[in-house]
Amino acid sequence: MNETAKPSGELTLRTLAMPADANAAGDIFGGWVMAQMDLASGIRAGERAQGRVVTAGVKEMAFELPVKIGDTLNVYTEITRVGRTSITLNVEAWAHRARHRVLEKVTAGTFVMVALDDDGKPTPVPTEG
Numbered sequence: 001m002n003e004t005a006k007p008s009g010e011l012t013l014r015t016l017a018m019p020a021d022a023n024a025a026g027d028i029f030g031g032w033v034m035a036q037m038d039l040a041s042g043i044r045a046g047e048r049a050q051g052r053v054v055t056a057g058v059k060e061m062a063f064e065l066p067v068k069i070g071d072t073l074n075v076y077t078e079i080t081r082v083g084r085t086s087i088t089l090n091v092e093a094w095a096h097r098a099r100h101r102v103l104e105k106v107t108a109g110t111f112v113m114v115a116l117d118d119d120g121k122p123t124p125v126p127t128e129g
């Protein structure tokens with residue numbers, strides 16, 4: 001792992017970048033990376049909300065480095081704000097390169113998830129604990 005930078009947040013999801021997720025040049029599609037970050041946000045926010053959540057918005061997405069076939073993608077999440085019905089998370093995706101012992105930040109973004117009730121309407125996020 002690179003000495004100068006470390007992931008922020010809790011490791012929420014790990015998965016492997018496969019050939020079917022790549023474009024013709026061999027780089028993994030940004031949409032696939034975003035989908036993994038969305039899933040990680042859903043897991044973390046769903047646990048905090050103790051129920052169903054949806055993605056309301058994604059802000060400040062930055063694709064800093066490509067993901068390559070064979071990389072392990074590690075997604076870290078940190079809850080930065082809990083509103084009435086929304087949960088805001090900083091989400092970082094780091095690639096563990098297949099043939100090198102390095103972990104590099106590839107993408108970061110801010111996700112806003114909203115807790116829903118059984119009727120699909122926004123519902124208050126319960127107090128923690």
Ligand SMILES: CCCCCCCCCCCCCCCC(=O)SCCNC(=O)CCNC(=O)[C@H](O)C(C)(C)COP(=O)(O)OP(=O)(O)OC[C@H]1O[C@@H](n2cnc3c(N)ncnc32)[C@H](O)[C@@H]1OP(=O)(O)O
Binds near residue numbers: 042056087
């Ligand atoms: C025990 C259980 C364990 C669980 C373990 C779970 C594991 C399971 C993992 C599943 C992982 C799936 C993760 C994929 C999740 C999708 O991909 S969901 C699909 C994509 N998203 C959608 O289809 C959402 C479609 N949009 C909507 O349904 C509605 O616009 C929304 C988001 C519910 C908001 O409805 P609304 O009527 O505008 O509601 P409103 O009361 O005005 O606002 C509600 C809150 O949303 C905020 N908001 C609304 N729009 C925005 C926006 N554009 N930007 C930012 N915030 C916004 C408001 O500020 C407000 O926040 P609070 O002040 O209450 O904190």
